[in-house]
Amino acid sequence: MAPFLNRENNQAAVTVTTKGGTYPIYIEDRIIPVLAQYLQDIEGRHFFIFCDENTKRFLDSGFRQQLSSKGAVVKSHVFPAGEETKSFSRYEEGVNFLLKNNARRDSCLIALGGGVVGDITGFMAATLLRGVDFIQIPTTLLAQVDSSVGGKTGINTEFGKNLVGAFYQPKAVLVDLKSLSSLPEREFAAGMSEVIKYALLGDIKFLEWLEDNIDALYNQEVSTLREAIRKCCEMKAAVVAKDEKETSGVRALLNLGHTFGHAIEKLAGYNGSVLHGEAIAIGMVMAAELSHIEGMISAEDVKRVRDIIKKARLPQKTDFNSEDIYSAMQGDKKADRKGLNLILLKTLGDAAIFSNIDKKNIIKAISLCA
Template identity: 45%
Template structure:
C-alpha cells in the first residue's frame, strides 16, 4: 500500500492506494464520526463490493444504512441528490454522521454534494471504484450535479475525510471504463510532470495489461500531482487549480452535446486534450513533435481520438456556459510547453472555429462518431 496526504493549511487527509483496502477497518473507522454511516453506491458496484464494506463497518459496531442508485452519468442529477437527502432525513442522521461514496465519479460527486449540504455539512469518505475516480474526482473536494444545460454547474467544495483507492476494484472494471480513467492519468503528465510522460510511455504495455504494481504507481503519481495543486489552490481562486481542466472545456461540450452517458467523461476528456493540444500547436506554443508525442501516447493506451461533429456553433454555445467562463470569455487551458499548462482568454475565435471544424481540425469526426 502507498499513502500520501492532501495538506490544506492545517487540515489534511490521507489517500491510501493498494489492494484489500475495503476489508481494512483500521483505514476506514478512524475517519468516521459518530455511529451512523450511510453508504451511497450504484446498482453496478453494489453486487460486487457493498457486502464487503458493510461487513467491515458492522464489525466495528457502526449502524450502517445504504442508498443504491442507478448507474450512469445521466443520473447525476437533482433526483438522485434528493433520494440521498430523503434517506438521510428518514434515517434521522445527525451532524456527526458519515456518508461514504462507494463507486465512480458520479457517486463520489453526488455523495459529496449531499454531505456538503445536509445539515450544512457532514463528514464523508471517498472509496472510488473506477480508475478515473481514483486519480481525479475523489481527490480535491469538488462535488456536484449536472444541469441539463451544462455539466457540474451545481455543486460545492467539500473535502473528504479520507480517500481509499482499492486497486482490487479495477479488476472488474469494463475495458471502456478503464481506458476512460487512463485519460486523466496522462493528463497530469501533459500539464505539469514531463517525467511522468516518459514513465507512461515506458509502461504503456503494463498499463494496458492492468499490472497491479504499475497501476498502483500510476495512481500514486497522479494523486500526488493533484494533491500538490489542490493544496495550493483549494477553491480555484488563483487559476492554478483550473489547469486540472486541461481538455475539459471541449470534453464537457462533447458530453453535453451528445447527451450525458453517450460518451464517458474520460473519453470526452481524452479527445478534448487532443483538441486543446492542437490549438496549442496552432498558436505556436508547442512544436508539432510534441503534439505527435501526445497523440502517440493516447493511441498507445487505446484512447478515442476523434470527437463528434456537433457543429461549430453548438460547440461554442455549450462552451459559453462552461464554469470556466470569466467576464464573458472562455478561459482555455493550453500547453505552454509539454509538461506545463497555462490559462488563456485571448484566443482568436476564428482559430477556435478552425480547430472545431471537421474540414480543418484533425480530431473532429462525423456526427455519428462514437468512442473506440
C-alpha cells in the same frame, strides 16, 4: 484529523492539505473488504454507504458486517448507474434516505463508486445538516486519480454539468486497486485520459514513464498501477493545496481539455454515448492542436499527444460539428466576463491559462478533430 481514522497501522500514500481539511489517501491492493481496519472509535456511529447498480457488488465483501460487529449502524442506498444520477431528483432521493434513517451530525457518508457516486455523495455530505463527514472509496480509475481527491462535489443541471455544488473535502480517500478488476475496459481507458492529462499539464518525465508503462497499466500490474495513481494524486494534492477553490488559476490547469470536452459531453447529452474521459481525450487533442496553432508546441509534440491518446485506446475525433462545439463551449464555467479561458500547452508538461484566443483558431483546432 478525523478521530475515527485508524492511522496507526495504515500508511498514507499521499496526504492532501487544504484549508478545508487535511486527509490521507491510501492506495492498496485490497481495502474494501477490510475497511473496518481503517476506522476506529465507531461504536454507535452511523455509516451511510452510497453506491450504484454496478458497485453494489462491493457491499457484500464483508465490511458491513465488520463495521456492525464493532457497534456501527450501517445503511446503504443504491443509485442507478450513469451520469443521470448527478441530478436534483437523485440528490433529493439521497437526502431523504439519510433523513428518514435518522442521519445526525456525527454520521459519515461513504461514496463507494465512480465519479458520479463520489460527486453526488460529497454534495449530500456538504449540505446535509450543513456538513457531515464523508469518505471516498473510488472504484473507477478516473475517480481514483482525479474526482475523489480535492473536494469538488456537485450535480448537473439542464444548463450544463457540475453547475450546482460545493467545495467540500472528504475525511479520507481509500483506493482499492483490486476494485478495478471488474471495471469495463472502456471505463478504464476513460480514466487513463485523466492520467495522461496530469502528464501533459505538469510533468514530462511522467509522460515518458506513461509511454513506457501503458501496457502494464492496462494489464493492471499492481505496482505500476499504484505508482500511476500515487503520482496523479500527488500532483492533484499539490495543486489543490495551492488553490483549493480554483480562485488563483492554479487549479484551473487541471481542466486541460475540459472546456472542449464538456462541450462535447453536453452535445452528446450525457447519455453514455461519449464518456467523460473520452470527451476529455478529444478535448486534449484539440487543446494540443490549438497550442500548436498559437505557436507554442511543435507538430511533433501534437503527434506525441495523439500517439499517447491512441496507445491508451482513446478517441481523437468527434462527429459533432465544429461550430456547435464552439457554441457549446460558451456556457463553460471557466468563461468569465472577458470570454473563454482555455488551458493550453506552453510545452509538453507545462500548461497555462489563455484568454482572448481568436475564434478562427479555436474553430480550426476543433475541426482537426471533428
